[in-house]
Amino acid sequence: MGAMGPPDVPTSADDPGRPRQPPPPPGALSGPSHAADAVWGAGQMTGPREILRRENGDVRATAVIIDRLEAGFGDGEESWLWDVSGWTGGDINRFWWKSEGGSAFDGEVEGEIQALYSRAISPFWDVQAGLRQDFRRDGEDPTHLVLGVQGLAPYWWEVDAAAFLSTEGDLTARVEAEYDQRITQRLILQPRVEVEASATDIPELRLGSGLTHVEAGLRLRYEIAREFAPYVGVEWSRELGGTADLTRALGGEPEHTRFVIGLKAWF
Template identity: 60%
Template sequence: MRLIVAMLLAGTAAPAFAQDHSGHAMPAAPSPAQSECEKEAARHRAMGHPVSEGACAPATQPGEPVSADRHDGHSDMDHSQMDHGQMEAMDHSAMDHQAMDHGAMDHAGMQSSGQAPMDHQAMDHGAMDHGTVDMTPIPLGPPPASAGSGPPSAADAIWGAEAMRASREALRAENGGMKTFWFQGDRAEYRAREGGDGYLWDVQGYYGGDLDKVWFKSEGEGTFGESPEAAEIQGLWSHAIGPWWDLQAGVRQDLTGPERTHAVIGVQGLAPYMFEVDAAAFLSTKGDLTARVEAELDQRITQRLILQPRAEVNLAAQDIPELGVGAGLDSVELGLRLRYEFAREFAPYIGVEQESKVGQSADYARAAGEDPSLTNYVLGIRFWF
């Protein structure tokens, strides 16, 4: 009987256990959005960013009933669009950037989470400690006096004088001691003038080193269809007496007229203001003393177009009637040539030159039926190799 009464009581109490608990404060299961927030918080902690404990707390408070509408709205939230840069718990000014492992930072994950990427261009790399890099400026000025205080042949103490002798000879030969050959046709021209067109050549060259050279020079002129009016050849030894000047001495042989051989001494080089000067005195086997001074200046209009004024003066210490030379100033030549260098070694030119005999030399020219003053219109080539 008691058993039957207990079963009846249990059957009447069953509906009470099936009542609606939706209004009770039941603990809610973690939502997908909350789990995503916790993953982001864990990532920031791994990077060294402080994150508050309540950053990912659920929207409902303990004891607050959770409705179906609230869960539905919470599940529709897009946490990837959340601005985590506005999290109050992040204090970027306190970040220890030196302890951060930038290689392990997930910059792609930070950008996908909505956080602004780091601006590495704005970082002060100048304040970084580069360690072994020496930023000391290189001093300007001459080397200290102690730089040249050592012995001139210090290597002899290590390798021996015999072993270093061959090296020094090779150094002198390869750096200034080598022999070179140079040849230049300074003037090779056709001359149009009154009384018959003519020609002129003026060539020179040398072979040798920086200090000592053997020079060769030749010049002459004439009228087409006639014998050359003047022709000579010189063989000279040249020695450098300074950075810009060579002292020259040798022999000159005349090839026309009364043949004469001359001893030659002179200087050749570069005068101030870039004048190229060739001056020489000649003493012939007949005792005649003469001199010649030539000067020319290259004025560059462009890198290839060059205007060259030129002057030549001939002098004599005495009258030489057989050569038509008077004492003192014998003759003056003034010319102006314009050349174009297709290559540095090859340059055609045009120009004009005035020849004038002076003093007694002019009288000798008139007596021979010659004009003491001539104007030449020239067309020529200047070359060297």
């Protein structure tokens, strides 16, 4: 039995197996730019189109993030800290503020606040620049220039890295990284690491040059709601190099382990 040949019809040069299609009629593309205008009128559709553009285009939003609001217990000392931030803006340009600090339960509070312009430089990374203001127990409250990056590293590590140049000429840096390991839909284990460094000795802050401080912790949180999650955990910290030497010279211990309980939330 012989094979049948293809039908004898004209074909397209781009797709030899497809019959040639006639061009669209001249009036096919002559309608209004927005077809709904022909039914409802251009004036009536202006408002709905603006809502569509605003909600699905260049969206401006605002968020406040309480990353850590916690109390710590260990080595005979009870302390508390805050680590909060917020932003407002769109996908490309945002204003960020960040604040962290704390103290012993019976001590004076120290902290900082940053005001930053943030611009996306890739789908996963933002570059940030601005100012940081410190609030210290000794009354010396230096201001710093800030330059850093923030984003999502491979394997879903959230990273925040910045360098700080103070009004006193001190150059320091800090890198924070954390990762959410979801155990169930609501139970999440978060490893977190923080490393600090200084370009020079800063005796008034009890800092030596080089790497000065490292923290590593594990926090297990339960999301009662996505926006509200209490947690418990453990954190180890150690001062390094010349910073550890200064701490020992003043009668302190450079290494600490503490248990923590706290709250993570956002809105």
